[in-house]
Amino acid sequence: MMSSLKESAPGGHIDEATSHAVTVPPEAAGIRLDKYLTDALAGKAPEGEAVLSRARLQALIGEGRVSVASAGKAAAVVVDASQKVKTGESYTVSVPAPVPAKPLGQSIPLDIVYEDDELIVVMKPAGLVVHPAAGNQDMTLVNALIAHCGESLSGIGGERRPGIVHRLDKDTSGLMVVAKTDRTHQGLSLQFAAHGRDGKLTRAYWALVWGEPKPRDGTIEANIARSSHNRSKMATVKTSGREAITHYHVMESFGEPPLVSLVECRLETGRTHQIRVHMTAIGHPLLGDPTYGGGQRTRKTRLPPEAQAALERLGRQALHAHHLGFEHPVTGERLEFDAPLPPDMADLLDSLEGL
Numbered sequence: 189m190m191s192s193l194k195e196s197a198p199g200g201h202i203d204e205a206t207s208h209a210v211t212v213p214p215e216a217a218g219i220r221l222d223k224y225l226t227d228a229l230a231g232k233a234p235e236g237e238a239v240l241s242r243a244r245l246q247a248l249i250g251e252g253r254v255s256v257a258s259a260g261k262a263a264a265v266v267v268d269a270s271q272k273v274k275t276g277e278s279y280t281v282s283v284p285a286p287v288p289a290k291p292l293g294q295s296i297p298l299d300i301v302y303e304d305d306e307l308i309v310v311m312k313p314a315g316l317v318v319h320p321a322a323g324n325q326d327m328t329l330v331n332a333l334i335a336h337c338g339e340s341l342s343g344i345g346g347e348r349r350p351g352i353v354h355r356l357d358k359d360t361s362g363l364m365v366v367a368k369t370d371r372t373h374q375g376l377s378l379q380f381a382a383h384g385r386d387g388k389l390t391r392a393y394w395a396l397v398w399g400e401p402k403p404r405d406g407t408i409e410a411n412i413a414r415s416s417h418n419r420s421k422m423a424t425v426k427t428s429g430r431e432a433i434t435h436y437h438v439m440e441s442f443g444e445p446p447l448v449s450l451v452e453c454r455l456e457t458g459r460t461h462q463i464r465v466h467m468t469a470i471g472h473p474l475l476g477d478p479t480y481g482g483g484q485r486t487r488k489t490r491l492p493p494e495a496q497a498a499l500e501r502l503g504r505q506a507l508h509a510h511h512l513g514f515e516h517p518v519t520g521e522r523l524e525f526d527a528p529l530p531p532d533m534a535d536l537l538d539s540l541e542g543l
Contacts, residue, residue: 205253208281212273222246222269225254225281230419240283245269253282290347291320293335294327300336301525306372306518307365308337311527314361314504319349324358333366345373354380354458361530362393362509375517383457390513393453393463394439394529396506396536397472398487400446404438408466412459421479422461424469432459434466442543447490448475450537464505475536477505495539502532 210228226242240248246269248254257263258277266279273279299311310329317324320331330350334341337351344351344367351366353376367373379389411429415421424432433456441449449472453463464480467473473481476499488496513524529537 205282205284208283210279210281212275212277212279214275216273217275218272220269221254221266221271221273221279222249224273225279229281230414240281245281248281248283253284255280291328291330291334291350292326293338294331295335296327296329296332298332298336301363301527302523306369306516307367307376308333309363309365309512309523309525312356312360312362312364312509314359314530314532317358318355318364319352321348329364329366337368341368344368344370345377353377356509357461357464357505357507359504360393360507360509361533362507363512363525363527364509365512365514372517376514379514379517380458383455385456388515390511390524391455391509392511393455394508394510394533395451395453395463395467396475396533396540397449397451397467398447398475398481398483399472400441400449401436401438401451401467401470401472406436408432408434408436408470410466410469412462412465422459422465424465430457430459432457432462432466434463436467442540443490444543447487447543448540463507475499475506476502479505481505492539492542495536495543498536498539502536504532506533506536508533 208229210225212224216224216228222242222245225245226240229240229245245254249266249269252265254266255263256266256277256279258274263280299313300308301311302309312318312329317328318330320326320328330352333351341350345353351368351373353367353373354364356362356364365376367376379386382389384390410424410432411426412422412432413425413429415423435454435456437452439450439452451467455462459465461480464474464477468480468482475481476484488499491499508527508529510529511524511526513522515521516523528534
């Protein structure tokens, strides 16, 4: 159960908080409180939001933000993170909202593909985080955009994510569009929410994957949710989760039998890590993917030395958002953009040509 509420936080001030309530099942009895809450609350984190860490929960307990109730007893504040939980106990965790922080403009080079008074299209390089979040409070694409567009951008779409209507993973390169006005933000958001099903939005990615997907043209339909084994990862699931559909086409394969393939992926939905999770699910993880590319070391030894060196230099998942098309929310004009592979992926692709 989750609910937003106003409460008196330690120190007496009123803040916005989210309340999470969990009841201990028989199989969890005897587990340390901080560990139990970490696991129990991980599944409640909305997509795109951080999972509460064990250290964070220990801090919340220390701040008096965790209470427990059981049969015949009134709710009481918990003070010991190491206490063992008991069957039937109900714990409530009150998580204060993050302090709003207005991103500041920072002088970061932007590769601008297109710009007008309503929107801007940029080529995001690998290694650049899209917007400020825990662990990346500045030096993001948003900070660069505010410096380029001025203070007017900061109020579009929320303080932490001004103008952002879609994202790319930190280590994925490629095209992104950002709104500069409220009306364009609303219009683009609708197009991205439809994921191209209304014919307005088109997105395509190039990925280098291990092996050769069969058939060479296919569709992966598998719901995606947080992994039950590692809450920082996503995974395909048979029940629950969120609908996820990826269409792929094998453009070229390298080696005999194929060691690596260049694949184009087009999204019908937009889930966290969707392409990386889906390609892994069918047995063809992306080259260089540190999270989903299990068995990379063994596969890498089958590549020629120059390809091994290029993969080492890549240092990230081999994924690039090469195409972006949409309808301009104000003019109605159809806009299409294409971006070549960045040097690191082009270098890796060149090293595979001789296989």
